[in-house]
Amino acid sequence: MIGGYLSQTFGYTLFMILAAVVLTLGAVVTVVCFALLAHHMLSSRRRQYRAALVARAIKLLAPVVATGGDLDLAVADARRRVGDRAVAEVLRRARLELKGAVASQLSRLLSEMGETSRLAQEARSRRTWKRTAAIRGLGECGGDQACNYLITAAQDPQPAVRRAARDALLSDRREESVRAAVISFLDDVPKRSGWRREFYSRLASVASGALLDLTTSGKLEPREEKLALEALGDVRERRAIPHARARLSAEDAELRATAVRVLGKLGDIESEQSMVRLLDDPESFVRSTAARAIEAIPAQASTLDALGKRLTDPVWWVRANAAHTLAHKGEDGAQILVEIMEGSDRYAQQISISALTHVNFSRAIQERLEQLLPRFSSDPETGAMLALLRTAQGAAQ
């Protein structure tokens, strides 16, 4: 027996050691549990007290901020009643939500009450997380004083701090701040595409002109230009149209696809023919993107015909997008889909039926579908889809 063997070999020393370990562990558990409970009790009170101060500060300041009253007076009064910390917290939160003159006033007040200097002091900490937190705080404070610190922090050796500084500079929205953020970004483009996409997205929403300049500057590689163009499309920046049109013939296939998608988002009618040309692109994902992008612009009959041809594309996704767009082009598009159903391509038939299920169509189209039903008696799957479509349309009407 191991227990017996150990006790015989080492006598009772082993048991004494084990007993000591158990007793120590028991003591540690007891002390830690009580310490945890004591900490919880004390810190809960502290948290509640701080939360109450912040709530009081909100009560004192929010009406003044909302009505445009004398904020200087209200802040001085609130500082006297609830202390600097709670007031600074409320002002920082408010500034995050506000723009224009009120935001500038809040920045000035935060600077005057020493909050900006306090955070700038913290931003010199040797600990990365502390610096990052301070930089975020400075971003919330805003104003000239904070921006100067942020521009310096955008060159910090730590990527997390640089990223926080860039975000804060973008939040500031002023031209020099945005420029500093862009320079910092170009100096050290993050490896994660998600971070890059987020930067372009933020830049597009705060200064789309700056992003447009960056996109057209030729400084960006195709993969970056793609993300930037995408962000411009998301904020519906119409000044990006000429550049996107030029990129429809780019060598990089992903850039072509992005350009056509962006033009679709921007509803650029004049690019219709160029978009139609991309329906014959050698890359299937460009064809499928073009087929989907055309949905957003009013299409001519020739465009619908070109889409109809894509219903027999060898790639499923191109067929699906072409059918989807045709289904959303009203009666003319639906006619083309029904004509395809009268053909012999089973895949094109099925994709056409599937696309039509997402839209309502006229009685005439429905009657043509009724006539088609017997043709699919030998193809149960397509026939079943068609029957389902007929039933669904009947129920919807």
Add this chain to the structure above:
Amino acid sequence: MIFENVLDIGQLVILIYFLALNSAYLSFTVIAFFDLVKYRRKLYRGDLRVVLTENAYRPISILVPAHNERETIVSNVRSLLALGYPEFEIIVINDGSTDDTVDVLRQAFGLFLVPAATRVAIKSKPFKAVYRSLDHPSLVVVDKENGGKSDALNAGLNVASYPLYCSIDADSLLESDAVLRVARAFAEDERIVAAGGIVRVLNGSVVSEGRVVEAQSPGRPMLLAQALEYIRGFLTGRTALARLNSLMIISGAFGIFRKDAVIAAGGYRRDTVCEDMELIVRLHRRSRERKEPGKVIFVPDPICWTQIPSDWRSLLRQRDRWQRGLLESLWMHRRMFLNPRYGSAGLIAMPYYTLFEAIGPLVEAFGYLFIVALWLLGRLETEFAVLFFLFAILYDIVLTVGALILDDLLFRRYSRTFDLARMIAGSFMAYLGYRQILAFQRSLSFVTVFIKRRKWEKVKRQAISPAPVRMQEAGGR
């Protein structure tokens, strides 16, 4: 002599296993500590605001499989409709309920029939009807034939129109920014294919209008023990395993996935009792085999509240299903075991789940029986056994309290000290029968693993009313 040797070997096996298991748990706690501290420091209120106000997010489909959920479905859908997320759709999949779940939904949300045909990316049982709501354009209700939870999720995947999807249980409540926090991770890192958030115990907490207004610990020891398992399992176990890119489970109660990755992997399998775990293992396997980026992460603070079984019968049934699901998943993907081709999933996750999660209860149950056998044979070194048993309990309590400390210092969910004290007491009480019963139950699952067929598992649930109410703790209703 031979008999003595067998007894010696038995003791040695238990001792070595105990040391290995607890070393793994301790290292998990240490890894989780550093990871959670790092995560906490990274959190910033402005980040979520950016996701809400700019275009850095991806739209998401929320899949809610439901089977006989008439009691809770309306309030849960209402709480989901109030989610703070810029663009989402809710797809409730009624999996052949025998009660009036669909009628209840139809009345509550003014549903109307729409064309049922949809792209079939993954096979599922036929649809009976698809409904939409005029009041809530983002709500879709699919009524389909019964096929089990995985079949319902597959059907939901066919209907989902967004690139990410979130699967949640129909009896779960999500915090308003839970989806936002997890989805942000997807926006930041394109390699992520699946992400889970922490699931906490709803029983005992105060709920109003589909929201938890005050988190409280449950009062009954059996519920406390479960609540502690959730905290420890999620905060230390899953955080550490995710750090090692070895996370094999994302709770079916709340997980967000990249739809294209799941469809490419074939969706949810219908021949396993634990489809959520099997899917994650398959995603790991597929990404390694194809040399594609595929990360499964755990985000510790998005919270999903779930009702746990409040009677022993439901609890044992649930644990039986979990254990069988674990064994099935490990068996189906046994090829990954210690296979360097699968990286950390093959070299860390598979051995860990096999040796400690699957075989653990068997060794524990064997240990209890072994001690009883030694005592009956008069060969038990009583002092040694008692000390060893005390050491094992105290060590385990240290790890549990460690998880409670992490939870309290970093996320502070319980505002009353009384709740924390009750949780600490629960960690002691778990040794008074709870652990032993579960160990024997899970050992028994080994025997039944390939015999029982799967079916919807029902936990007795309390309806969630608009008025503030403390969630039930007593068994049944």
